[in-house]
Amino acid sequence: MILDGKAPTGPIETAWDRYRFETKLVNPANKRKYKILMVGTGLAGGAGAATLGELGYNVESFCYQDSPRRAHSIAAQGGINAAKNYPNDADSIRRLFYDTVKGGDFRSREADVWRLSQVSNNIIDQCVAQGVPFARDYAGYLDTRSFGGAQVSRTFYARGQTGQQLLLGAYSALSRQIKAGTVKMHTRREMLDLVVVDGVARGITVRNLVTGEVESHWGDAVCLATGGYINVFYLSTNAMGCSVTANWKAVKKGAYFANPCYTQIHPTCIPVAGEYQSKLTLMSESLRNDGRIWVPKKAGDKRPANEIPEDERDYYLETKYPAFGNLVPRDVASRNAKQMTDANRGVGASGLAVYLDYRDAIGRVGENTIKERYGNLFDMYEKITDDNAYKQPMRIYPAPHYCMGGLWVDYNLQSNVPGLFVLGEANFSVHGANRLGASALMQGLSDGYFVIPYTIGGYLQTVIPGEVKTDHPAFKESIAQVEEQSKKLLSINGKRTVLEFHRDLGKILWDNVGMARSKESLNKALQEIPQLREEFWKNVKVTGSGNELNQQLENAGRVADFLEFAEVLTLDALNREESCGGHFRVESQTAEGEAMRDDENFTYAAAWEYKGEGKAPELHKEPLKFENIHLAQRSYK
Amino acid sequence: MDLTLHVWRQKGPKDTGKLETYKVTGVDSDQSFLEMLDVLNEDLIKANKEPVVFDHDCREGICGMCSQVINGRPHGPHEETTVCQLHMRRFKDGDEIFVEPWRAKAFPIIKDLIVDRSALEKIMQAGGYVSCRTGGTPDANTHPIGKPIADYAMDAAECIGCGACVAGCPNSSAMLYTSAKVAQLAVQPQGKVEAKARVKNMTDAMQAEGFGNCTNHLECQASCPKGISVKFIAKLNREYLKTIAG
Amino acid sequence: MHLLQSTVGRKILMAVTGLLLVGFITMHLLGNLSVFAGPDGINAYAEHLHSLGPLVWVFRLIMLVLFVVHITLGIQLSLENRTATPTNYAIKNRLKTTFSSESMLYTGLILLAFLIYHLLHFTVQITNPELSANHLPLDAAMRPDVFTMVVLSFQKVFISLVYIVGMIALFLHLTHGLSSFVQTFGWNNGPSQEKVTLGSKLVAVGFLLAYVAIPVFVLAHFVKI
Numbered sequence A: 001m002i003l004d005g006k007a008p009t010g011p012i013e014t015a016w017d018r019y020r021f022e023t024k025l026v027n028p029a030n031k032r033k034y035k036i037l038m039v040g041t042g043l044a045g046g047a048g049a050a051t052l053g054e055l056g057y058n059v060e061s062f063c064y065q066d067s068p069r070r071a072h073s074i075a076a077q078g079g080i081n082a083a084k085n086y087p088n089d090a091d092s093i094r095r096l097f098y099d100t101v102k103g104g105d106f107r108s109r110e111a112d113v114w115r116l117s118q119v120s121n122n123i124i125d126q127c128v129a130q131g132v133p134f135a136r137d138y139a140g141y142l143d144t145r146s147f148g149g150a151q152v153s154r155t156f157y158a159r160g161q162t163g164q165q166l167l168l169g170a171y172s173a174l175s176r177q178i179k180a181g182t183v184k185m186h187t188r189r190e191m192l193d194l195v196v197v198d199g200v201a202r203g204i205t206v207r208n209l210v211t212g213e214v215e216s217h218w219g220d221a222v223c224l225a226t227g228g229y230i231n232v233f234y235l236s237t238n239a240m241g242c243s244v245t246a247n248w249k250a251v252k253k254g255a256y257f258a259n260p261c262y263t264q265i266h267p268t269c270i271p272v273a274g275e276y277q278s279k280l281t282l283m284s285e286s287l288r289n290d291g292r293i294w295v296p297k298k299a300g301d302k303r304p305a306n307e308i309p310e311d312e313r314d315y316y317l318e319t320k321y322p323a324f325g326n327l328v329p330r331d332v333a334s335r336n337a338k339q340m341t342d343a344n345r346g347v348g349a350s351g352l353a354v355y356l357d358y359r360d361a362i363g364r365v366g367e368n369t370i371k372e373r374y375g376n377l378f379d380m381y382e383k384i385t386d387d388n389a390y391k392q393p394m395r396i397y398p399a400p401h402y403c404m405g406g407l408w409v410d411y412n413l414q415s416n417v418p419g420l421f422v423l424g425e426a427n428f429s430v431h432g433a434n435r436l437g438a439s440a441l442m443q444g445l446s447d448g449y450f451v452i453p454y455t456i457g458g459y460l461q462t463v464i465p466g467e468v469k470t471d472h473p474a475f476k477e478s479i480a481q482v483e484e485q486s487k488k489l490l491s492i493n494g495k496r497t498v499l500e501f502h503r504d505l506g507k508i509l510w511d512n513v514g515m516a517r518s519k520e521s522l523n524k525a526l527q528e529i530p531q532l533r534e535e536f537w538k539n540v541k542v543t544g545s546g547n548e549l550n551q552q553l554e555n556a557g558r559v560a561d562f563l564e565f566a567e568v569l570t571l572d573a574l575n576r577e578e579s580c581g582g583h584f585r586v587e588s589q590t591a592e593g594e595a596m597r598d599d600e601n602f603t604y605a606a607a608w609e610y611k612g613e614g615k616a617p618e619l620h621k622e623p624l625k626f627e628n629i630h631l632a633q634r635s636y637k
Numbered sequence B: 001m002d003l004t005l006h007v008w009r010q011k012g013p014k015d016t017g018k019l020e021t022y023k024v025t026g027v028d029s030d031q032s033f034l035e036m037l038d039v040l041n042e043d044l045i046k047a048n049k050e051p052v053v054f055d056h057d058c059r060e061g062i063c064g065m066c067s068q069v070i071n072g073r074p075h076g077p078h079e080e081t082t083v084c085q086l087h088m089r090r091f092k093d094g095d096e097i098f099v100e101p102w103r104a105k106a107f108p109i110i111k112d113l114i115v116d117r118s119a120l121e122k123i124m125q126a127g128g129y130v131s132c133r134t135g136g137t138p139d140a141n142t143h144p145i146g147k148p149i150a151d152y153a154m155d156a157a158e159c160i161g162c163g164a165c166v167a168g169c170p171n172s173s174a175m176l177y178t179s180a181k182v183a184q185l186a187v188q189p190q191g192k193v194e195a196k197a198r199v200k201n202m203t204d205a206m207q208a209e210g211f212g213n214c215t216n217h218l219e220c221q222a223s224c225p226k227g228i229s230v231k232f233i234a235k236l237n238r239e240y241l242k243t244i245a246g
Numbered sequence C: 001m002h003l004l005q006s007t008v009g010r011k012i013l014m015a016v017t018g019l020l021l022v023g024f025i026t027m028h029l030l031g032n033l034s035v036f037a038g039p040d041g042i043n044a045y046a047e048h049l050h051s052l053g054p055l056v057w058v059f060r061l062i063m064l065v066l067f068v069v070h071i072t073l074g075i076q077l078s079l080e081n082r083t084a085t086p087t088n089y090a091i092k093n094r095l096k097t098t099f100s101s102e103s104m105l106y107t108g109l110i111l112l113a114f115l116i117y118h119l120l121h122f123t124v125q126i127t128n129p130e131l132s133a134n135h136l137p138l139d140a141a142m143r144p145d146v147f148t149m150v151v152l153s154f155q156k157v158f159i160s161l162v163y164i165v166g167m168i169a170l171f172l173h174l175t176h177g178l179s180s181f182v183q184t185f186g187w188n189n190g191p192s193q194e195k196v197t198l199g200s201k202l203v204a205v206g207f208l209l210a211y212v213a214i215p216v217f218v219l220a221h222f223v224k225i
Ligand SMILES: Cc1cc2nc3c(=O)[nH]c(=O)nc-3n(C[C@H](O)[C@H](O)[C@H](O)COP(=O)(O)OP(=O)(O)OC[C@H]3O[C@@H](n4cnc5c(N)ncnc54)[C@H](O)[C@@H]3O)c2cc1C
Pocket: A039, A040, A041, A042, A043, A044, A045, A046, A062, A063, A064, A065, A068, A070, A071, A072, A073, A074, A075, A076, A077, A078, A079, A080, A081, A162, A163, A189, A190, A191, A192, A225, A226, A227, A228, A237, A238, A239, A242, A243, A245, A246, A282, A401, A402, A423, A424, A425, A426, A437, A438, A439, A440, A441, A442, A444
């Protein structure tokens, strides 16, 4: 089936304005009659719930943590983009739009990206009004820094905790609505099923993580803002609780999963230390503003960094990409790091790392300025590695970080299932095959504050409020289903723990579906994943019971979903016989080893439909048209 | 290294819990404290025992989920470090380590090391915000804010809402947590408008939720993984005095 | 009224009353030190005080209110703090809390006890009538002989001990109390914290030495009739 993105036609500059004028409005008096379920309280969900509540809708919000403020958006460090052009360096909505489409390697929907660029400025205004303490210059005006994939300085930041501050801003707006009674907050609830009645999303089923009780909730619309699935790699920069579960359950109820193979491996993370490692920590991309990345020229050079003379150091990004240097996009930076370590030129005990060096920057602007800019990141690095990065270069290595893929949505952020909307990292919309730094925060807040409040109205005014409620048999069914799965997991009582299975799955994906993917490696993964899944259902051990707080059971459910989802991810990677953005097929590269797209055959979004256990998912395509930017081979040289 | 853990085990809110002793061996000094507990849990599961449950999520010191009192110190012995960022190199072979949950009337224990911190939410909901509507806001550069003020606000805003200040305070007062938000908003022009109502409502909420009163023990700052300064409590007091001045 | 219910409001009342009480004990100390000037010192002072007539009672009333407010709030806050902290940790490991800050209620109560004794002793003069100014002959200048009363009293080791204990309680109470009210009034910009803590220690020590000097010097016969 050919999918329709429902993007407005005509001049892109005015598309969003025209859309807003043309979509029918919900009568203010009726708004409170509509109940909207918002799953997720990150930037997207938090901002969305707060804004919808403020508009007068009756909102119920869910998250698995004990507070909405703990959503993983909190961990974002570097910054958020906006086309304010405050530095007067020739930035504009069009340039942000251009950079984002190009950065995404021409695999995103133009109209959505333009809208994002357009509202980016309102986001900064909104956050400042909330009291978000952005970095400022001595004159008291907002400061910006540069990020990968852009030649203008458009990234606003709050020390090394931009995501935290933006989320706390959204959280404060949410708290205000909770107080006002327009939003009802359900914390420590995990969504374990989507309730669909006659093809329309009508509610969700959640597990109360404290009591174990399985509850269902009805809503006139369901919004998923449940974040990314990159934890499918086990080791990633995401939080331990991040999962694909909410999205995957929706897929099993008919929603399409788009571009699952578009995963982002972040170039600057702290390398793995040992077997017990439970997560990887990101060192913000902003570090590449002043840090210089290098490896020894000689293979197998084990001398400590400061004993390696200048002329024996290879600042490979600067030599290879003079124009962007250390600020090339993430996919490029990561792939080059891998090439170095593959060539046995990696550093550190494991040899799986490259240097990020501040010596020259400190020489240039002094240690204090560097402290000012990155102090907390250097501290974090020292806490974890026990090394002082002011004295010796940081060791960094790429790590799974973000996923561009997500549930397929149209211009309204509505999935193919009517009544199911998807916001933030959970959808696939704007980043194409690679996300530029500081653009995910922008997307989350744009979706939450400025897009969903308009688009959801267009849908709601077509439905009768409260038409289907929890007394409908579909809800009982759903609850039964969820309880069934818990029982099953608890009954297996095998030999291996959930964590061991997750670790194995991660290894399969990292080795075969990681930074460089080939037909062989992908087929290998497609063999191993089902085997692992089979073993999981025979041999997993989950202690405790279902009607109590049981973290083993929570994780088991998440890993079970990863085990199914990983296969679709790999299939998508196999299907896409081109290299684009975060997806690199060794079969498809230029003479210099750069990613090579195949626009002829792959200028489309791949949306996968679940066909039931043991059945191959069906591929649906949304052709991508580029009318405002002409397709070009991406170059950062 | 080999360690002896004394971990608080409590089946549920009603259960009177107790400290259980566990031996962990071959701990790597590069492991984080939580990774050490992960290993313990793997062993417990394999031995058909209930693993220890504890709150955690980001494991990089920013979400505020992790919450353990280690040897009497909220978030453990290393200053300005959350449990998830606490590494085993801070301990030495043969150490005895006591692991307990936050203890305060306002934080009822749910299970083992997990407590219910929703009382902190209520404080925020009482006024931890600027009441601006989405959309109707001026350009971000309309009001210049001096760098010193912006930095001061940021210092306060770093609070991760973990509750260690309460766990450390001899009075179980949430004053540091509350003051951090009051101060962050009070110094910025956007927040000044509602400053008086905010300080009243938030401190009243703190009291209503069963937290203690601040008698300036200053223990909270020493317990805070972000080193939030008690100068913000002084700031809160100043803001409160303004409300009396009318 | 909000002030009397609010957690911060009551703190501020504690601080204000506490501070005024500090003001009193400062005046009182200066007055008392006049024992070292012999009968003509303190007797004149006492005479002068009593000559104020009704004013004395106004003053006493204010003092009473201060004490009542300070004490009731102090006890109230402390009890609330106790209920807020039902269980202790297996290992107590505090970095900033001091003995003085943790014992405010107790040092306060000791002070209260001391006060009651003190008033019965010197003001109402029923604990040791035999050496109370009311029974003693008027001094050379025909004034109540407070000086003799004080000296005779402190020659009794027991009485001196009671006072010394009271003074130590006061010292501990003020060590935290003084720095505490600075914080309560919001005078803390971060760096000043250390200085304030040190400062209040010094002041508290000052009060201790000055007050204790009186019984000690009497015991040591530096001051005699
Ligand atoms: C370490 C790190 C640094 C980053 N730095 C930057 C940066 O500098 N700039 C930038 O632009 N982007 C950055 N990103 C990316 C960006 O932070 C995220 O993409 C974005 O915050 C995602 O927001 P979200 O609202 O979509 O999801 P999240 O913030 O992840 O929120 C997910 C929400 O869904 C809830 N949830 C999930 N599953 C369920 C379920 N089954 N049931 C109930 N609730 C559920 C969770 O409780 C949570 O509330 C970074 C990401 C990471 C990991």
